Amino acid sequence: ASGGSLNPSSETWTATVSTLKQSLGAEPAMSPELHEDGLTEILASVVEEVKLSIGRDVNGADVLYSLLNAPWLQSLLKVTDGLQQQKTTPDATPLMAGVRRAATPSPEARELYRLLRDPHLQAFLSAHDTVARKDYEPMLPPLPDSLPDDEEAVRIVCLVKNNQPLGATIKRDELTGEIFVARVIHGGLADRSGLLYAGDKLIEVNGQPVEGMEPEQVIEILAHSHGTIMFKLVPMSDRPVNSQTLLYVRAMLDYNPRQDPAIPCADAGMAFRRGDVLEIVDQTDGLWWQARKMPSLSACAGLIPSAELLRRKQRELWWSQPFQPHTCTTTCDMVLITVYLFHTDPDTFESAGFRRSMRLSRRKSHSNHSQSCYSRCPSSCYSILANPYEEVVRHRRHPQDKPRLVALMGPSGVGVNELRRRLIAMDPNTFQGPVPHTTRPRKHHEEWGREYHFIGRELFENMVYNHRFLEYGEYRGHLYGTSINAIKSVLDSGKICVVDIEPHGIRVVRTHELRAYIIFVKPPSAARMKLTRTNARITAAGYVNRPFREEDFQEIEEEGARMESQHCHFFDHLIVNDGLQDSCVQLLAAVKRAQDEPQWVPASWLRPTDVS
Numbered sequence: 184a185s186g187g188s189l190n191p192s193s194e195t196w197t198a199t200v201s202t203l204k205q206s207l208g209a210e211p212a213m214s215p216e217l218h219e220d221g222l223t224e225i226l227a228s229v230v231e232e233v234k235l236s237i238g239r240d241v242n243g244a245d246v247l248y249s250l251l252n253a254p255w256l257q258s259l260l261k262v263t264d265g266l267q268q269q270k271t272t273p274d275a276t277p278l279m280a281g282v283r284r285a286a287t288p289s290p291e292a293r294e295l296y297r298l299l300r301d302p303h304l305q306a307f308l309s310a311h312d313t314v315a316r317k318d319y320e321p322m323l324p325p326l327p328d329s330l331p332d333d334e335e336a337v338r339i340v341c342l343v344k345n346n347q348p349l350g351a352t353i354k355r356d357e358l359t360g361e362i363f364v365a366r367v368i369h370g371g372l373a374d375r376s377g378l379l380y381a382g383d384k385l386i387e388v389n390g391q392p393v394e395g396m397e398p399e400q401v402i403e404i405l406a407h408s409h410g411t412i413m414f415k416l417v418p419m420s421d422r423p424v425n426s427q428t429l430l431y432v433r434a435m436l437d438y439n440p441r442q443d444p445a446i447p448c449a450d451a452g453m454a455f456r457r458g459d460v461l462e463i464v465d466q467t468d469g470l471w472w473q474a475r476k477m478p479s480l481s482a483c484a485g486l487i488p489s490a491e492l493l494r495r496k497q498r499e500l501w502w503s504q505p506f507q508p509h510t511c512t513t514t515c516d517m518v519l520i521t522v523y524l525f526h527t528d529p530d531t532f533e534s535a536g537f538r539r540s541m542r543l544s545r546r547k548s549h550s551n552h553s554q555s556c557y558s559r560c561p562s563s564c565y566s567i568l569a570n571p572y573e574e575v576v577r578h579r580r581h582p583q584d585k586p587r588l589v590a591l592m593g594p595s596g597v598g599v600n601e602l603r604r605r606l607i608a609m610d611p612n613t614f615q616g617p618v619p620h621t622t623r624p625r626k627h628h629e630e631w632g633r634e635y636h637f638i639g640r641e642l643f644e645n646m647v648y649n650h651r652f653l654e655y656g657e658y659r660g661h662l663y664g665t666s667i668n669a670i671k672s673v674l675d676s677g678k679i680c681v682v683d684i685e686p687h688g689i690r691v692v693r694t695h696e697l698r699a700y701i702i703f704v705k706p707p708s709a710a711r712m713k714l715t716r717t718n719a720r721i722t723a724a725g726y727v728n729r730p731f732r733e734e735d736f737q738e739i740e741e742e743g744a745r746m747e748s749q750h751c752h753f754f755d756h757l758i759v760n761d762g763l764q765d766s767c768v769q770l771l772a773a774v775k776r777a778q779d780e781p782q783w784v785p786a787s788w789l790r791p792t793d794v795s
C-alpha cells in the first residue's frame with residue numbers, strides 16, 4: 184500500500200491524506216493525527232484483524248457482521264470514495280468557469296475569479312491540466328507492422344513538422360542512385376531532434392521509397408507533408424564526433440546565397456556583408472561551412488561558402504578576366520612620393536603635445552579610383568581574396584596594457600584633422616599625435632623630438648625601405664613622414680595616440696604591432712555640408728586655403744561613399760561628421776569604448792609568434 188503508485192508526488196499525497204482526514208471525520212479507529220503513513224497503518228491493522236479472525240473458531244456470520252461494521256473497513260471505504268472524487272476532477276481550468284457561473288457571486292468569488300484570470304495563474308492551471316492529462320508529447324503514428332528482419336540496420340525516424348524548415352539537405356549518389364542526408368544544419372529541427380545525421384541513407388519518406396529519385400522529388404515530398412514526417416533510413420555506421428572548436432571570422436566580402444547558383448540549398452544559405460562577424464559552427468564539409476551571424480540571435484545556422492571555395496571561385500574569376508593595367512591605388516601600399524604635398528605649418532604648434540597636422544594633402548585626382556579591386560587587382564588586393572575570412576577573437580584590453588591606437592580615416596575635407604585636433608586639445612594628457620620625422624634643417628626655436636625628429640635623407644630613405652613609415656611625402660625638396668616608432672613611443676608613454684590615415688595606411692596600422700581601432704569619418708550629404716561648412720576652409724591642391732565650393736561637397740560625398748564601400752570591413756566604428764560638437768562627443772565615446780570594452784580583433788594580434 185505504497186502511496187507512490189497512487190500519487191506521483193509527495194505534495195499530491197499530502198493533499199490526498201488531508202482529503203481523507205476530512206472524509207474520515209472523527210472516526211474512532213483513526214488516529215486524529217493521521218500522517219502520511221496513516222493509510223499503511225490502517226491496511227496493516229486490517230491484515231492483522233483478518234489474521235486473528237481466521238485463527239479463531241467462530242460463527243462465519245458473526246465474522247462477516249463484525250467485518251462489515253469494523254471501523255477500519257468504514258475508513259477504507261471512505262478512502263476509496265476520496266480517491267474516486269480526486270480522479271474525476273483532473274482539470275483545473277474548469278474551476279474558473281465554475282466560479283464564473285455563480286449566479287450572484289460574493290465578493291470573495293469575484294476576487295477568486297479575478298485571481299484565477301491572472302495570466303500566470305492561467306499558465307499554471309494550463310500546465311497542471313497538461314500534466315494531469317499526460318499530454319506531454321505529440322502523438323506519433325504507430326510504427327509499421329512489417330519491419331524488416333535486419334531491424335538493427337534500419338531506423339524509423341518520425342519528426343513533427345512545424346513552420347520551421349527541416350534543417351537538413353540531401354544528396355544523391357550518382358552511381359547507386361541512393362539518397363543520403365548531406366548535412367544537418369546546426370540548431371535546425373533535424374539537429375535538435377538528434378535523430379538525423381549527415382551520411383544517413385534514406386530508404387523511404389512517408390512510406391514512399393526514395394531510391395532512384397532526384398533530390399528535388401524527395402524535397403517535393405517533404406514540402407507537401409504536413410504534421411509528421413516519417414523517414415525510414417539506414418544510419419551511417421561511423422557517426423563523426425563533433426569535436427570542432429568554434430571559430431569566429433570577419434567577412435572580407437559580401438555574400439548572397441540567392442545569387443549563388445552553386446549553393447546546395449539557397450534556403451539553407453546565409454547572406455552576410457563585409458565586416459560582419461560570423462561564428463563558424465561546422466567546417467566538416469570542406470566547401471560549405473555552417474555559420475551564425477554575431478551577435479547570434481538565431482539558434483539556427485546557415486550555409487556559407489568555405490574560405491577554400493571562395494578562393495577557388497576568385498581564382499577562376501580572375502583568370503577569366505582580361506588583363507588590365509593595375510590602377511587601383513586604394514588598397515596597394517605604393518605611395519608615390521611626388522604626388523603628395525604637406526600642408527603643415529611647422530612654425531605653428533601648441534605646447535601640450537599638439538602640433539598642426541602632419542597629414543599629407545589629399546586633394547588630388549581620384550579619377551582612377553573607380554577600378555574595382557574585387558576581381559582585377561592582381562597584387563596586394565588579391566590578398567583579400569586569398570583570405571576572404573579573417574579569424575577574429577573577442578578581446579578586452581587589460582588595464583595594464585598599452586592604450587589602443589586610434590586611427591581616423593575619411594575623405595579629404597570631411598573634417599578628420601579638425602576632429603583629431605579637437606580631441607587632443609580636449610585632454611592633451613590623455614591624447615597625443617605622433618611626432619613626425621623630417622629631413623629639413625632644424626630652425627633655431629625647434630627642439631629635436633618636440634616639433635620633429637630631424638634626420639638625414641639617407642636614414643629617412645632607409646626607414647622608407649624598411650616600411651617604418653605610416654605615410655610620408657616630399658614638400659619643397661624635404662621629406663616628411665609619420666613613423667611607426669613615433670606612434671609606438673606615444674603608446675609606450677601611456678597616452679592614446681591619435682593618427683589620421685589614408686586607405687593605404689589601413690594595412691600598416693591593422694597589425695600585431697599597432698593594433699589600431701579604425702574610425703571612419705563619414706561625410707553627411709552634400710546639401711548638409713553646404714549648410715554646416717559656411718565658415719570652413721579647405722586645403723586645395725598647391726596648398727591653397729580657400730572656402731568650400733559647391734563641387735567640393737559633391738566630391739567629398741562621392742569619395743566618402745567610395746571609401747566606405749571599399750574599406751568598410753576594416754572600420755571598427757563610423758561617425759557621420761554633421762554637427763562638429765556632436766561628432767566630438769561621439770568620437771570621445773568611441774575612443775573610450777575602444778580602450779575599455781571588448782572588441783573583435785584579428786586573432787593574429789594575440790598570437791605572439793605570428794608575424795603580421
Ligand SMILES: Nc1ncnc2c1ncn2[C@@H]1O[C@H](COP(=O)(O)OP(=O)(O)OP(=O)(O)O)[C@@H](O)[C@H]1O
Binds near residue numbers: 544595
Ligand atoms: N562638422 C563640421 N562642421 C563644420 N565645419 C567643419 C566640420 N568638420 C570640419 N569642418 C571644417 O572643415 C574644414 C576642413 O576640415 P579638415 O581640415 O579637418 O578636413 P580634413 O578631412 O582633414 O581634410 P584634409 O586632409 O584635406 O585637410 C575645416 O575648416 C574644419 O574646421
